[in-house]
Amino acid sequence: MHEPSSEGHAQTIEFPRETEGLPDARPTEIVELADGDEFKLEIVPVKKRIGDATVRMLAYNGSVPGPTLKVPQGATIMVHVTNHGDLDATVHWHGLRLENRYDGTHDTQAPIPVGESFTYQVQVPDPGAFWYHPHIREDYGQEMGLYGNILAIPSEPDQWAPANRELLLTLDDILIEGGQIAAFSESETTHVAMGRFGNVMLVAGEPDLALEAKRGEVVRFYFTNTANTRVFNVTLPGAQMKLVGADAGHYEREELVNDVLLAPSERVVVDVLFPEAGELELQHKTPENTYRLASIAVVDEQPEQSFADDFPSLRTNRDMAELREHVEPFFKAPPDKSLSFTAEMDMGVPEGVDVIYVCPMHPEVVSAEPGSCPKCGMKLLAQAAEETTYVCPMHPEVTSDKPDRCPKCGMKLLPESVVAAGAGHGHEHHHGHEHHGEHGHHGEDEGHGHHGHHGHGDHQHGEPDHAHDAAQDIEWEDDMVEVNRMTTPANMRWKLVDRDTGAENAQIDWTFRVGDQVKLRLVNEMDSDHPMPHPFHVHGAGRFLILARDDVVEPNLVWKDTVLVRTGETVDILLDVTNPGRWMAHCHIAEHHESGMMFSFNVEP
Numbered sequence: 001m002h003e004p005s006s007e008g009h010a011q012t013i014e015f016p017r018e019t020e021g022l023p024d025a026r027p028t029e030i031v032e033l034a035d036g037d038e039f040k041l042e043i044v045p046v047k048k049r050i051g052d053a054t055v056r057m058l059a060y061n062g063s064v065p066g067p068t069l070k071v072p073q074g075a076t077i078m079v080h081v082t083n084h085g086d087l088d089a090t091v092h093w094h095g096l097r098l099e100n101r102y103d104g105t106h107d108t109q110a111p112i113p114v115g116e117s118f119t120y121q122v123q124v125p126d127p128g129a130f131w132y133h134p135h136i137r138e139d140y141g142q143e144m145g146l147y148g149n150i151l152a153i154p155s156e157p158d159q160w161a162p163a164n165r166e167l168l169l170t171l172d173d174i175l176i177e178g179g180q181i182a183a184f185s186e187s188e189t190t191h192v193a194m195g196r197f198g199n200v201m202l203v204a205g206e207p208d209l210a211l212e213a214k215r216g217e218v219v220r221f222y223f224t225n226t227a228n229t230r231v232f233n234v235t236l237p238g239a240q241m242k243l244v245g246a247d248a249g250h251y252e253r254e255e256l257v258n259d260v261l262l263a264p265s266e267r268v269v270v271d272v273l274f275p276e277a278g279e280l281e282l283q284h285k286t287p288e289n290t291y292r293l294a295s296i297a298v299v300d301e302q303p304e305q306s307f308a309d310d311f312p313s314l315r316t317n318r319d320m321a322e323l324r325e326h327v328e329p330f331f332k333a334p335p336d337k338s339l340s341f342t343a344e345m346d347m348g349v350p351e352g353v354d355v356i357y358v359c360p361m362h363p364e365v366v367s368a369e370p371g372s373c374p375k376c377g378m379k380l381l382a383q384a385a386e387e388t389t390y391v392c393p394m395h396p397e398v399t400s401d402k403p404d405r406c407p408k409c410g411m412k413l414l415p416e417s418v419v420a421a422g423a424g425h426g427h428e429h430h431h432g433h434e435h436h437g438e439h440g441h442h443g444e445d446e447g448h449g450h451h452g453h454h455g456h457g458d459h460q461h462g463e464p465d466h467a468h469d470a471a472q473d474i475e476w477e478d479d480m481v482e483v484n485r486m487t488t489p490a491n492m493r494w495k496l497v498d499r500d501t502g503a504e505n506a507q508i509d510w511t512f513r514v515g516d517q518v519k520l521r522l523v524n525e526m527d528s529d530h531p532m533p534h535p536f537h538v539h540g541a542g543r544f545l546i547l548a549r550d551d552v553v554e555p556n557l558v559w560k561d562t563v564l565v566r567t568g569e570t571v572d573i574l575l576d577v578t579n580p581g582r583w584m585a586h587c588h589i590a591e592h593h594e595s596g597m598m599f600s601f602n603v604e605p
Helices: 137-143 318-332 416-421 483-485 592-595
Strands: 030-032 038-050 053-060 068-072 075-084 093-095 115-125 126-135 147-151 165-174 199-203 209-214 218-225 232-235 240-246 249-257 259-262 269-272 278-285 290-299 337-345 355-358 381-384 492-498 511-513 517-524 534-538 542-547 562-565 570-577 581-587 598-605
Touching: 030 147, 038 534, 053 137, 126 137, 126 218, 126 269, 126 337, 137 517, 147 165, 147 218, 199 337, 218 232, 218 259, 249 318, 259 269, 318 517, 318 542, 337 534, 492 581, 511 570, 562 570, 581 592
Parallel strands: 030 068, 038 075, 068 147, 165 218, 209 290, 337 517, 511 598
Antiparallel strands: 038 053, 075 115, 093 126, 126 147, 165 199, 218 269, 232 259, 232 278, 240 249, 240 269, 278 290, 337 492, 355 381, 517 570, 534 562, 534 581, 542 570, 581 598
16 A cells, blocks of 8 residues: 555555665666577566656666667567556567467456566567557556556568667656656546646666667667657757658658658657767757757778669659558548547536636637637636736746746746646656757747648648647647646547447447548548647557648558647548457557547457
8 A cells, every 4th residue: 555645636556766776777678589489578577766866767677778688570479568666567569460369458467467467479470660568557657657568570581771880779768846747646647738847858768878879870660659748859960861661661761851750659760860970969959949968979890881873762662652552542431430539627626616717728818608719729727806816836926917938948928827726736848968058949930830741741742731720739748737637538538430420438339340441531630628739549450640630641652650740730540450359449649548438349260
């Protein structure tokens, strides 16, 4: 039994945060496995130094990230998982089209109790980078460090262009408050509105990762976004980046890019050429800020073999070009199924007083009547109508009669009633990395506020602009910290809705057959109490292609298992159904998933 929270909810039981007696986190191992090999994976608590804080985390085999498993494409391995964590567990093998009973969800197995074990038979049919993570209280487990990569080594030697070496990097953020990971309740998920944003960035589990490269070297980076909710926009000034692959294979055409975008659970494969010696930074760039993710020291030595001359060559992959011809009829075909993404929010109404309605993201938007914010579409929240005082949640001595920004920290001032409702939950806004003011940009053109329809970055050739306001496309930060923290499945309900039947979440009843190719239309509704983007993930029933975004045909095909559907956007995907069983589909923002934004469907043989 853990101690009750001292932060305003006396009955809330929190997961443990103490570090005394815990072993230090170990470096991440790279484990090469062959077909038929067996491997032991153990969930254990560890302590880990993150900046100035030593925090309690959970780890696979004692490391954050867990071991990187290198497995030949087509192989099957046996993974014996033992749970010494804080709660019942499963391990989901994200993106792998394996046998249904080993998918690692409550639909497919009994949870692994603390102290017990379960053996997974893990098949690796596709090339690329995949990952493993919890599927019970995913919001807690992932934040605490339970994630690791699987690299499927291609059976085709020309799957990728030549590179000097390969490097797998997980991208994450973690919320540290008072020298500890911000508390989690055992009984309910919080931060349900926007998901739990962190204030310290972690790359390969480290807040200040230092890498090295050689002048003229080509390094293949496999990026995996393991964050609960943050979208990463990755760039590397001073180097040349070539987009070559995504979730489950290579692109139809390689492209030179300036940045790549990853929603939670997505993977991106980029080849990077380091043309000159010097100190470089791997960065996360948003329309307003630039954050250092890692430093890269490029030494003035050449690799034994240089691929620099071949780097500008952009390959077209025949298998994907032929696939485009095969799926051509689906581009204009009507969808077989349609899903809406929407939310219902009920934060209550003060009783016995006159009320006004305020947007928590834009507190200057005030109305006498219920409604939605004209700036972001969010539901206006009710508060007492007496003269409103605006307060900084971080510096409560800073007050104003206007919704200004705090002169000390720049945070939006919130109505006093909103701050009071979240009292005791101060939110520290630091990112563990230097915020590079000299790199910070305002506006789309320099900050890459919108991207092309590939789900990746700024291209060398022209492509269509997004159909809606770029500022509404992506939630880059938590813009309503205290309100977000107070949202739970009791007052915030995220929904996937079958547009044909009206069925919601677990009530959706779909059945497909092996061999089906199913066109799904995903509609992210603006008519929602909180419009925001959602990464939609389909488990191992098959893999899919993105066909179109807002009726614009996808110009570069790649096999996917997750797609970011931006605010107000409509995305058509084509699911290639290959595996029988009962499978999940859900939003991969961990807090949305935990609040019920998921359903399961059946695939018959």
